[in-house]
Amino acid sequence: MAVIEVTDLRKSYADLTVLDGVSFSVEEGEIFGILGPNGTGKTTTVECVEGLRRPDGGSIRVLGLDPVKDARKVHELIGVQLQQTQLPENIKVWEALDLYASFYANPRDWRELLEEWGLAGKRDARFGKLSGGQQQRLFIALALVGNPRVAFLDELTTGLDPQARRTTWELVKRVRASGVTVVLVSHFMDEVEELCDRVAVFNRGRVVAVDTPAGLVGGEHRMRFTLMAGDTSGTAGLENLPEVIDVSREGTRVVVTGRGDFATAVTAHLARHHVLVSDLRIDKRTLDDAFAALTGRSFE
């Protein structure tokens, strides 16, 4: 079941068109990634879905509701991760949770969230005294305190060290396991690959692809090698292997494009025909490559 449906969303600021017909849907229980270069309308889209901005055109449904017309009901059903500047330095961890819980009709017991998010020992600590990882975990706990069906997480691990990032990823997977749908705006390819079930790639106010991370990368990889004996006859028949898509030869240099475990099939074929090779290299396409191909820009 789709919990979010965005169809032909349009938004301009003065004469700047920011969203030029954005469409995608988010299925219940998935972690859905929103990825794209800076300034391509990701935040504007998410804020329209959250009911914080009014679209110029198109339609949005969140659990069947219109975020503008049914703002109150939508607010009850979603949780939004705060940004760094939105909590006063002096507020205590428990006070922030208690305050945010008071905004909802059926909040979770924030004491449970303190335990789940490893903040029980920081109950009375002031926000400004927490480490970056603790602050980030508090922001996520605050997004969950209203017992939402959908949580929006933005810039989840910016500024965290590698271990704190891994911990945060594991906790976000637990959020999904608890049945909450997660919409994740991220700038990090590794994060998207690790966490997202599906990803929408934004470019210039449009969605240019929606797929799983593996689907975006595609199954094609390349293998290059040089024939040592200079005799190309042993490579004949490579193109007949089911895993091989293409073989190109230039003198003694051979480039094989294939999918799946084509490298094993190719090396077995070469061994069977007693072909000796050197400089063997396998280039795997990455999500960065797919992103650059889709948006014309490399990821920062």
Ligand SMILES: Nc1ncnc2c1ncn2[C@@H]1O[C@H](COP(=O)(O)OP(=O)(O)OP(=O)(O)O)[C@@H](O)[C@H]1O
């Ligand atoms: N309130 C506003 N008034 C005018 N222009 C705006 C406003 N909000 C956003 N913009 C412009 O709209 C464009 C898209 O902004 P948006 O924040 O949605 O992009 P983004 O993809 O989330 O970018 P980033 O990755 O940098 O956060 C940008 O050019 C931005 O300057």
